[in-house]
Amino acid sequence: MEANNLINLINSGFLNFLKIGALILFGIYIVFAFVILRQAKIMTDTLQLGLEFFIRFFALLHFILAIFLFVFAFVTL
Amino acid sequence: MPDIYKAEKDKKEKDHAKEDSQYLHVAKHKNHPKSRNVLSSFCYYPRKADFSAKDPEEVVILLLRKHPITNLKWILISIVMLLAPIVLNYVPIFKIFPIPANYQEVFIIGWYVLTLAYIFENFLSWFFNVNIVTDERIFDVDFVNLIYREITDANTEQIQDVTVKVGSVIRTIFNYGDVQIQTAGEIPQIEFHAVPQPDRVARIIRELRIEEEKEKLEGKIR
16 A cells, blocks of 8 residues: 555656656747747748748747647646 | 752851850740749749849849759658657557556647657758859858858859769769859859759859850940
8 A cells, every 4th residue: 555655656756747847848849939930931031932921821830839739738737 | 949959058057056046045045934833943934033132133044952852861750750659559668657648648749749840940941942043143042050041142254163063873863963163252162952953054054154254245234
């Protein structure tokens, strides 16, 4: 019984550690996604070769997905 | 009445005319139908090619990217990344180290978002690292990483030498290679890496040099 309690304690500690680590990672990822968004804007401003709308849309979608991931992880974990 | 005999002189004139027209095919093609494929790596007179350093009167003749076969490596890696969560389902590692289902869901979504970023970054890198040849200048546009870009240009009249390098079996089969351009400017060399039809690229650049020299002799200044 005591052994089971100990295992449960270790497990919950590990999972808490995993949750905090995941949230920190996803938070950093939001910054990375924002940099990609800026990069896409700079690239499309420097060169107009067609597909500007799709590239900017895709970059924005990726940024929104990164924010969604963070919120989802915060709520679910 | 049909000609029974044509003097050789006419034939020679025809050959010269044909040679001239071959040399000046870039000028002749100014009304060439614009290339419409935005994903092409060899665009001759592209329909849309504007950039910040371009003069309003400048005409873009060639827009070059690396040959599509150079993208094979990251495409294969992307396919592996997309299939990885499905394959790992059958690997018993999660039975040995059980992780709750909600954690697995979050990590799988995170993995796919990361894969999306990887694919997008590689596509942007291929799409925007271009070499442009206009009627006045040549440009090399390099987006090295997320925050650093380099744009090199040289006037056509400063070009001294054009060298084509095609090595390896793959490059010979798919007809792509490097075009090295020696210039008299501050940047002594501009290189077009892994561009399709490098011989044609070199020929177009040489023709533009001939046109520039002709314009110089005729006294045309822009």
